[in-house]
Amino acid sequence: MAANTTSTSITGTPSRGFFEPLQYERCINRYEFGNELLGHLSTMFEERSHLEHTYVNALRSWSRKWHGELTKLSEYPSNKKVWDQIVSTGEQMADIHQTIASNLHDNIQPKLKQWRKDNYEKSIINYKKSKEFEKEFEQVQKPWNKLLESIHEAKQNYYKLAKLLKQADEQKLSMPAETPAETQKQLVDNYIQLKLNTDTARTKYQQLLRDIAPGAEPRQRYEANMIETFQRTQAFEKKRLDFLKEIFTEYIKTLQQQAVFNKMLDDYVRVLQTHNTQVDLDAWYNNHGPGSQSHYPVFEEFQDTV
Numbered sequence: 001m002a003a004n005t006t007s008t009s010i011t012g013t014p015s016r017g018f019f020e021p022l023q024y025e026r027c028i029n030r031y032e033f034g035n036e037l038l039g040h041l042s043t044m045f046e047e048r049s050h051l052e053h054t055y056v057n058a059l060r061s062w063s064r065k066w067h068g069e070l071t072k073l074s075e076y077p078s079n080k081k082v083w084d085q086i087v088s089t090g091e092q093m094a095d096i097h098q099t100i101a102s103n104l105h106d107n108i109q110p111k112l113k114q115w116r117k118d119n120y121e122k123s124i125i126n127y128k129k130s131k132e133f134e135k136e137f138e139q140v141q142k143p144w145n146k147l148l149e150s151i152h153e154a155k156q157n158y159y160k161l162a163k164l165l166k167q168a169d170e171q172k173l174s175m176p177a178e179t180p181a182e183t184q185k186q187l188v189d190n191y192i193q194l195k196l197n198t199d200t201a202r203t204k205y206q207q208l209l210r211d212i213a214p215g216a217e218p219r220q221r222y223e224a225n226m227i228e229t230f231q232r233t234q235a236f237e238k239k240r241l242d243f244l245k246e247i248f249t250e251y252i253k254t255l256q257q258q259a260v261f262n263k264m265l266d267d268y269v270r271v272l273q274t275h276n277t278q279v280d281l282d283a284w285y286n287n288h289g290p291g292s293q294s295h296y297p298v299f300e301e302f303q304d305t306v
Contacts, residue, residue: 017294019226021145024137026288027233028130034240035120035127041247042112045104052101059094063087103254108247115243119236133233140225147218151208151297158201162302165194205299212296219296227290234281234289241277248272 016023066087070080121128168191175184211218252269285291 017292018230018289019223019294019296021141021148023294024141024226024230025134027137027230028133030284030288031130031133031233031236032127034237035116038112038116038120038240038244041244042109042116045108045112049101049104049109052097052104056094056098056101059090059097063090063094066090100254103250108250111250112247119240129236133229136229136232137226140222140229144218144222147208147211148297151205151212154201154205154208155297155300158198158205159302161194161198161201163304165191165198166304168194209297209299223290230289234285237284238277238281241280245272245275245277248275 018024018026067084070084070087073080075083119129123131168187172187172191175187179187210216213219249272252272255268
């Protein structure tokens with residue numbers, strides 16, 4: 001993959017527009033980075049499951065210890081019963097956290113791993129889907145890049161001739177009076193020829209720019225094909241975000257079983273309700289996709305800097 005793609009995060013705002021050369025690579029990077037993000041989420045849940053198991057074992061060890069200690073202590077029956085009930089709450093909390101650990105380990109983690117396996121298949125060193133996206137974008141941009149290169153060459157040729165024309169004009173105007181007539185004719189003829197060549201180069205440069213002007217058929221065809229391919233990458237990203245929402249919702253089931261987590265659950269549900277896949281995708285469309293501000297070449301008059 002080319003290294004001159006504008007560097008940005010998934011949600012950052014790039015300096016170059018989607019329709020400019022190679023800027024489609026952000027779409028491919030987004031796909032590949034999605035796998036890394038799923039890896040982070042999987043690691044997070046794995047660590048949480050381990051913490052829950054550790055807490056469960058500690059609570060049960062604590063309960064066993066103090067049930068045993070209480071059998072040895074002399075205390076008023078009713079007071080000792082309440083005391084022992086406090087110890088029993090440790091066992092109850094252990095059961096609660098065991099449920100959390102089991103759901104993370106037995107339900108959420110397998111779903112995450114299977115989804116990554118199904119959607120991020122690798123060939124030797126590349127993801128198959130990212131290579132498919134890249135190939136589609138390359139095919140669309142190949143003729144477009146050729147057109148841009150022609151414009152660049154026409155611009156350079158026009159600038160070169162314009163500079164030579166300026167020099168010829170200066171030579172013609174600064175000829176000494178005693179310059180031989182033949183030399184004068186050569187200078188004038190050279191100026192006239194350069195003027196014709198410069199005008200021709202300028203016209204060609206302007207004509208090529210018309211092909212990339214708003215409404216021009218080549219530009220409309222190029223942008224339509226780019227958008228079509230972009231939408232395929234957008235569709236996969238929607239699939240990934242919708243899957244993550246399923247996982248986030250699955251996590252609720254772990255908490256909903258526990259009345260002691262009602263406050264935490266309410267806060268989590270409130271945040272979850274702000275999840276909006278389409279808003280996220282629309283923002284990415286406007287910052288990175290067809291809605292971003294692309295810069296097209298425009299005619300630039302020759303400016304002699306010498």
